[in-house]
C-alpha cells in the first residue's frame with residue numbers, strides 16, 4: 001500500500017474538485033486529488049477525439065454568465081465562448097410542419113409563463129402541480145423542464161427549483177467547458193485512475209483508500225462525487241454517514257441528461273452559424289428535442305434530451321438514440337439529411353459508474369436536502385459538488401464555487417489563516 005500524508009485530500013477532479021484544489025493552492029495548503037477516471041473534468045468533458053472537432057459531452061453553457069466566475073477565468077485564459085446570449089428556440093418543428101410565427105410566439109410565451117410560475121413558487125410541491133398541464137404547449141413545457149433539470153416535473157420541488165438564481169444570461173462555450181477545466185487543472189496534484197472505496201476516521205485523521213492500494217492520510221477530506229455515486233455504496237464510510245445525510249441523499253434525484261451528436265459532411269442546412277431549434281421526436285407522444293445545429297460554424301448537430309426520454313433512450317442503446325434524432329432531423333429538414341451524417345456519438349452519463357445520472361433536482365417536500373449536504377458530513381469530512389450548491393445547483397459554476405467553499409472551511413479547520421475567497425484566482429500557468 002502506498003501511504004501519503006497530506007493536509008487535505010480531495011475525492012474527484014470534476015468542477016468542484018478543481019475549484020477546491022485551486023482554493024487550497026491559493027491558501028498554500030498541501031493537498032492531493034484522487035480521481036477515479038483517467039481524465040479530469042467529470043461531467044465537464046470536451047470530446048475532441050470522436051469527430052476531430054470539439055463538442056461538450058456534458059456542460060456547455062455558462063449559466064448566469066454575468067455573475068459566473070468561470071467566464072472571468074475563460075477571459076483570463078483566452079478561452080473562447082459566445083459573447084451574446086441567443087434564442088434557444090428560433091423555430092419549432094411539429095413533426096409534419098413548422099410552427100407558424102404566431103404559434104412560435106404563443107409557445108415562447110407559454111414556456112416563459114411556466115418558468116415564471118416556477119420562479120415564484122412558495123410551496124414545496126412538485127413542479128407538475130403548478131404548471132398548466134392542459135395548455136396547447138404543455139408537452140413542450142414539460143420537455144423544457146426535463147432538459148433544464150434532468151427530471152420529470154413530478155419529481156422536482158418547485159420551491160427547490162425557485163431557489164436557483166438565474167440572471168437569464170446564458171453563453172455557450174465554443175472552446176468547450178471541459179477544455180476550460182482541463183486548462184484550469186494544469187499542474188494541480190491529481191492522481192487519476194484512483195477509485196476511492198473507503199473513507200474512515202482514525203486517531204483524528206481521515207484515511208482515504210483507493211482501489212489501487214493508495215491510502216492518503218489527511219487532516220480533512222473534501223468529497224465531490226455525485227449524489228448517486230454516494231448512494232451507490234461505491235465508497236464505504238467508517239463511521240457510516242448519518243441518517244440525516246442518507247435521507248438528504250435519498251431526497252435528491254440526479255435524473256437523466258444525455259446528448260446525441262451527429263457529425264455532418266458539410267452544412268447541409270446552409271445555416272453557416274449556430275442555430276437552435278426544437279424538433280419533434282415523432283410518435284403519439286411526440287417529445288420536443290432541443291437541437292444545436294452548426295454550433296460555431298462546425299458541421300455538427302447536437303441533440304439534448306432529459307428526464308424519462310433520456311433514460312429510455314439510453315437504456316435502448318446508442319443505435320436507438322441516433323435513430324431517434326436522425327428521424328426528427330429528417331422530418332424537419334428533408335430525408336436527404338441523414339445521408340449527410342458521417343459519424344455519430346451519444347453520451348451515457350447515467351451508466352457511467354463515476355457519475356450515474358445527469359444533474360440534481362430536489363424531490364417535492366424535501367427542499368432542505370441540499371443544506372444538509374453543505375454541513376460537514378462528520379468531523380473533518382466535507383461534501384462539495386453541484387448538488388450542494390445553495391443557488392447555482394445543477395451547474396458547473398455551482399459545483400466549482402462549492403469546491404472553493406469546502407476548501408476554505410477545511411483550511412480553517414486545520415488552522416490555516418482564512419483568506420477572502422477569490423473565485424477568479426488562477427496559478428500562473430507555464
Ligand SMILES: Cc1cc2nc3c(=O)[nH]c(=O)nc-3n(C[C@H](O)[C@H](O)[C@H](O)COP(=O)(O)OP(=O)(O)OC[C@H]3O[C@@H](n4cnc5c(N)ncnc54)[C@H](O)[C@@H]3O)c2cc1C
Pocket residue numbers: 011012013014015016017034035036037040041042043044057058059060061062063194195196197224225226229234235257258259349353354355357358359384385386387393394395396397399400
Ligand atoms: C449532458 C449534461 C449537460 C450539462 N450542461 C450544463 C451546462 O450547459 N452548463 C452547466 O453549468 N452545467 C451543465 N451540466 C451540469 C454540470 O456538468 C455539472 O453540474 C458539474 O459538471 C458537476 O460537477 P461536480 O464536480 O459536482 O461533479 P462531477 O463532474 O461528477 O465530478 C465528480 C468527479 O468524481 C469522480 N469520482 C466519482 N467516483 C469516484 C471515486 N469513487 N473515487 C474517485 N473519484 C470519483 C468522477 O470521475 C468525477 O470526475 C450538464 C451536465 C450534463 C450531464
